[in-house]
Every structure is written in structure tokens, then in C-alpha cells.
Amino acid sequence: MAAMLEVRDLTTGYTDVPLxxxxxxxxxxxxxxxxxxxxxxxxxxVLRAIMGLLPAWQGRVVFDGQEVTRRAVHERVKAGLVMVPAGRRLFFGLSVEDNLKMGGYLTWESRLLRERMAEVFALFPELGKLRTHLAGKLSGGEQQMVALGRALMARPRALLIDELSLGLAPVVVERLMPAVEKIRNLFGIPVLFVEQDVLRAVELADRAYVLDQGRIAMEGHPKQFAQDRRLIRAYMGV
Amino acid sequence: MESFQFVVNGLMLGGIYAIVGAGFALVYGVMNVLNVAHGSFIMIGAYLTYWTVTLLGVDPFVTLPASAVALFAFGYLVQRTVISRVLHASIFMTFILTFGLDMFLINAGLVAWGGSYRAVRPSYADDVLIMGGLTIPYVRLVVLVAVVAVIALLLLFMSKTRLGIAIKATALEREAAQLAGVDVKQIDAITFGLSAALAGVAGGLLAVVLPFGPFMGVPLTGKAFTVAVLGGLGSMTGALYGGFVLAFAEIGGVIALGGEWADGIAFIILLVVLVLRPRGLLGKEFFAEVKV
Incomplete structure (x- = not known):
């Protein structure tokens, strides 16, 4: 099967040292x-480079057969590549509803926005009651639901999620993780997610990469890794 | 009677300050630029109204939409060609650049129109409205109506339209806005254009109530800054409130202390607020976060 997203020989960083x-x-x-x-x-x-928030120094990013390496972030979003950033990065001063609407910024047609918002509320019923609340006033878990919902409002064709569990209580994470599965099943879209917690990733992923100092150290099924010592070393940094 | 005059003048001047300050705050909120040339955009707006009225003989209030459009285009171009170059530089670079732009515009005004003071006087300039023993200059009443209309339109635009919400979102979380598909460079230019358009409208309104010259913008930039700080830098709604607070403080101060204090009051307020409450008095939550 042709890859939906293909990153090839990518090199990038913030200063002059490649990360x-x-x-x-x-x-x-x-x-x-x-x-x-x-x-x-x-x-x-890696996720930031795929989205174009960080320009690639070398290598290519190919999404659904189109080369997007040099395209602006908003053009990649338009192509269907959507990311949930780490730490949620909601528009704190806007209502939950406006945050979700912003997710649908590229379409912004009232009927579509309503339909998609209804889908988000079906996935996270607790958000329905919070529509008019400022996003900055929500709990961390609720904020993460809005962040996922905002990404879904864009009708992604592939979803990147950066650290869904960051700063959230384990109970909340338990509640959110199945949502990723549901998103895949409901929307049929591929998901690439970054996660600190190997055990959680194991439950969720079909496949995994282990990154070590900016290079792929291993690739395979996460269950393999969970027992592998090399992974423990690479992952825990021992 | 006197207190009524006080309220009408305060509301009128406050509305103009609010419009000036809101534009200034929007630019700071979205692109972290304190636009020193903001006052010169007001000056250009005043001359645009003056010349349209003088050459075409139309009513000054009719010129406002046209000068808003012209100033929008001007602001958009200035952002795209000049301001965009320093967005990733330190804030001092933005000061130097916009200060230079201010010098350029003031001197261009001097060369083009001379240094003499001008005034826009519609045919009804001396008419007054007499209502139950109260006299209100007709012009001031129309300015008041115009100010209310502009603020209402601005609030509606910012809270209900796709573009307005995107501007707020970009100010709040630039990267997240990009990830939602917003072309933030475009938003920068549109915001700068909107800010200039508001300044242009304010200039047109000021031209009807006060005499003006090429230097009229200099104290107004200071006032825009004061208004924005009062409202919590970067908060547009805060600046709208801040405009009215400053206007009433100024008019009250002039009555209490004398006319020579008029321009000083803004800076006293600025100093006091910066020392005691640098986040502003009226800032809307989440919008007035100070960015470094």
C-alpha cells in the first residue's frame, strides 16, 4: 500500500546543529x-518538521503523493495534514465553540461547521455543555478534548498528535486514549502520535518507531519493544 | 448643564481614543509591534477627509468609509513591504523602524500640505441642537453617533466573522492558528491594515472637531499607547474601555487643574499604571499576556 505520509532523509534543527x-x-x-x-x-x-513549522534542511516530506517539503503550514493543513500540538495550545481567550470553529477555518461554512461540531460533541459529550466557556477556563482533560476536536474540525486526512498525555492525570489519559482509536475507526484516518508512555503506546499502535538522538533507532511492533532491553535503554536514557 | 457637556465631550473624545487605541492594541497583540507611526496614520486620515471635503464638497462623515478603505490598503502594503521584515527581530528594531516611518510620514505631510493648521468645517459647523434647555453642537452629536457605530462594527467583526476570530486566534496562539490553516502572514498584514483604517477614521473625526496639522499624530501615538496599556497591552476590548477612561480623566483633569495639563495627564496615567499594574487595569483575560 502506498504510504499516506512519507518522510525521507529529513534533517533539520533550530540552530546550526541538526536535531x-x-x-x-x-x-x-x-x-x-x-x-x-x-x-x-x-x-x-519530527512532527513540527512534517507540518512545516520548522523548515527542512534536507530531505523530503511527501503527503498523499504530493511533495509538501517547501509548502507553508496552512497549505499542508489544506491538503489534509493536521496536527494536535503538545500542551494543547488552545486559544484560551476564545470560547470552546470558537476554538472548534477555528479548527474548521479553511471551510467555514455554517452548515459544515455545525455538522462537524456535532461529531465532536458525539465523541466528547462533556464538551457540549461547555460550548460558551472560555477554553482557558477548562480542566486539562477538557482542553485536550477541545484540542482533538479542533483538529477533527479540519476534516484531516492524516492526524499527528503530540503528547496527548502531557501534564494530564492518569485517569484523564485513560479516558482520552480510546478516543484516538475511535478517531481512527470513525474517520478512517491514519494517526502518527508522539508518546512518552511506552505502555500506553503499546496498547494503541499498530507500529512504532523509537527515536534516539534524532535518528530512528528501531522500528517494529510496539509489543516487541516493550520487552526489548535496547528499547528500555534508548527510551529511559539509562 | 456643565456636567452634561462633560459627559458628551468625554464620550466623544473617549470614543475617538478607543478607536485609536483599539487599532494600536490589535497590532501589538497580533505581531508584537508597538507602532510608533500610528499617530501619523491618524494624520493621514485627517488630511484625506479634509481634501475630500474641500475638493469634492461632500459631507465629512461620508468620507469616512472611503478613507478607511484607503488607509486599510496603505497599512496592508506598509506591513507587507516594511513591517514584516522586522517581525522576528528584537522589539527595538520595530521601534526604530516605525519611528523612522513616523518621521517620514510627518515630513511627507509637511512637504505636501505645509505646516499650517487646517480645519474641516461642514456647512452645519455652527448649528446646535437644543434639547430641554441643553445645547449640543450638532457636529459633536454626529461624531458621537459615528464613534458608536464604528465601535459596534468593530466588535461585531471581531466576534462574529471568520476573519475577526482568526485575528484573535492568531494573537492568542500564533502557531496553533497556523495549524488550523490560517495564513498568519496574511493576518499580520490585514491586522495592520485594519489598525490603519481605524486610525484613518479617527483622524477624519478629529479633523471635524479640532484644528490639525502634520504633527497632530505625535501626542496621539502617546495616547494610543496609554490607552492600550490601560486596557492591558494587546487586548482590543481593554483598549476600548481604556479610551473612555483616558478621555474622562483628561477632561476632568483640565477642569480641575487647567488646560495646560491636557496632554500631561495621559503620561501621568501611563506612568502610574506601568508602575502599579503593568498588566493593565481593564485587560481581558488571556489577551493581555505580555510577550517577550
Whole structure:
């Protein structure tokens, strides 16, 4: 099957030192793939580079057969590549409803916005009652639901999720993780997610990459890794 | 009678300050630029109204939409060609650049129109409305109506339209806005254009009530800054309130202390607010976060 998203020999960083080097990963249609690795191994950088928030120094990003390496972020979003950023990054001063509407910014047709918002509320019923609340006033878990909902409002054709569990209580994470599965099943879209928690990733992912100092150290089924010592070393940084 | 005059003048001047300050705050909120040339956009608006009235003989209030459009285009172009170059530089670079732009515009005004003071006087300039023993200059009443209309339109635009919400979203979380598909560079230019358009309308309104010259914008930039700080820098609604607070403080101060204090009051307020409450008095939550 042709990959939905293909990253080939990607090198990039913030200063003049590359944070990721010659990195190649792929995401097939309908697949849920985890990107694992220790703190500072470059997971977030990979997602940011795929979205174009960080320009690629070398290499290519191909989405659904089109090369998007040099395209602006909003053009990639238009093509269907959508990301849920780490730490949620909601528009705190806007209502939940306006946050969701912003997710549908590229279509912004009232009937479509209503339909999609209804889908989000079906996925996260608790958000329905919070529509008029400011996003900044919500709990961390509720904010993460809005962040996922905002991404879904764009009708993604592939979803990137950066650290869904960041800063959230385990109970809340338990509630949110199944949503990723549901998103895949409901929308039939592939998901590439970055996660600190290997065990959670194992439950969720079809496939995983382990990132170590900006390079892919391993690739395979996460269950393999869960027992593998090399992974523990790479992941825990011991 | 006197208190009635006080309220009408305060509302009128406050509305103009609010419009000026809101534009200034919008630009700061979205692109972290304190636009020192904001006052010169007001000056251009005043001259646009003056010349349209003088050459075409139309009513000054009719010129406002046209000068809003003209100033929008001007602001949009200035952002795209000049301001966009310093967005990733330090805030001092934005100061130097907009200060230079201010100098340029003031001197261009001097060269083009000379230094003499001008005034826009519609045919009804001396008419007054007499209502139950109260006299209100007709012009001031129309300015008041125009100000209310502009603020209402602005609030409606910012809260209900796709573009308005996108501007707020970009100010709040630039990267998240990009990830939602917003072309933030376009939003920068549109915001700058909107800010200039508001300044242009304010200039047209000021031209009807006060004499003006090429330097009229200099104290107004200071006032825009004061208004924006009062409202919590970056908060547009805060600046709208801030405009009225400043106007009433100024008019009250002039009555209590004398006319020579008129321009000083703004800076006293600015100083006091910056020392005691740098986040502003009226800032709307989440909008007035100070960015470094």
C-alpha cells in the first residue's frame, strides 16, 4: 500500500546543529503509528518538521503523493495534514465553540461547521455543555478534548498528535486514549502520535518507531519493544 | 448643564481614543509591534477627509468609509513591504523602524500640505441642537453617533466573522492558528491594515472637531499607547474601555487643574499604571499576556 505520509532523509534543527538527521518514517492509510523516545530525542521536532513549522534542511516530506517539503503550514493543513500540538495550545481567550470553529477555518461554512461540531460533541459529550466557556477556563482533560476536536474540525486526512498525555492525570489519559482509536475507526484516518508512555503506546499502535538522538533507532511492533532491553535503554536514557 | 457637556465631550473624545487605541492594541497583540507611526496614520486620515471635503464638497462623515478603505490598503502594503521584515527581530528594531516611518510620514505631510493648521468645517459647523434647555453642537452629536457605530462594527467583526476570530486566534496562539490553516502572514498584514483604517477614521473625526496639522499624530501615538496599556497591552476590548477612561480623566483633569495639563495627564496615567499594574487595569483575560 502506498504510504499516506512519507518522510525521507529529513534533517533539520533550530540552530546550526541538526536535531534530527536523515530521518525516514512512513504512515500508511488507516495505520496508527507511535513515535517513541526519550526526552530530547527529537520526537516533537519530527512532527513540527512534517507540518512545516520548522523548515527542512534536507530531505523530503511527501503527503498523499504530493511533495509538501517547501509548502507553508496552512497549505499542508489544506491538503489534509493536521496536527494536535503538545500542551494543547488552545486559544484560551476564545470560547470552546470558537476554538472548534477555528479548527474548521479553511471551510467555514455554517452548515459544515455545525455538522462537524456535532461529531465532536458525539465523541466528547462533556464538551457540549461547555460550548460558551472560555477554553482557558477548562480542566486539562477538557482542553485536550477541545484540542482533538479542533483538529477533527479540519476534516484531516492524516492526524499527528503530540503528547496527548502531557501534564494530564492518569485517569484523564485513560479516558482520552480510546478516543484516538475511535478517531481512527470513525474517520478512517491514519494517526502518527508522539508518546512518552511506552505502555500506553503499546496498547494503541499498530507500529512504532523509537527515536534516539534524532535518528530512528528501531522500528517494529510496539509489543516487541516493550520487552526489548535496547528499547528500555534508548527510551529511559539509562 | 456643565456636567452634561462633560459627559458628551468625554464620550466623544473617549470614543475617538478607543478607536485609536483599539487599532494600536490589535497590532501589538497580533505581531508584537508597538507602532510608533500610528499617530501619523491618524494624520493621514485627517488630511484625506479634509481634501475630500474641500475638493469634492461632500459631507465629512461620508468620507469616512472611503478613507478607511484607503488607509486599510496603505497599512496592508506598509506591513507587507516594511513591517514584516522586522517581525522576528528584537522589539527595538520595530521601534526604530516605525519611528523612522513616523518621521517620514510627518515630513511627507509637511512637504505636501505645509505646516499650517487646517480645519474641516461642514456647512452645519455652527448649528446646535437644543434639547430641554441643553445645547449640543450638532457636529459633536454626529461624531458621537459615528464613534458608536464604528465601535459596534468593530466588535461585531471581531466576534462574529471568520476573519475577526482568526485575528484573535492568531494573537492568542500564533502557531496553533497556523495549524488550523490560517495564513498568519496574511493576518499580520490585514491586522495592520485594519489598525490603519481605524486610525484613518479617527483622524477624519478629529479633523471635524479640532484644528490639525502634520504633527497632530505625535501626542496621539502617546495616547494610543496609554490607552492600550490601560486596557492591558494587546487586548482590543481593554483598549476600548481604556479610551473612555483616558478621555474622562483628561477632561476632568483640565477642569480641575487647567488646560495646560491636557496632554500631561495621559503620561501621568501611563506612568502610574506601568508602575502599579503593568498588566493593565481593564485587560481581558488571556489577551493581555505580555510577550517577550
Amino acid at each position: 534530527i538527521a536523515d530521518l525516514s518514517i512512513s504512515l500508511a492509510p488507516g495505520e496508527v503509528v507511535a513515535l517513541l523516545g526519550a526526552n530530547g530525542s527529537g520526537k516533537t521536532t
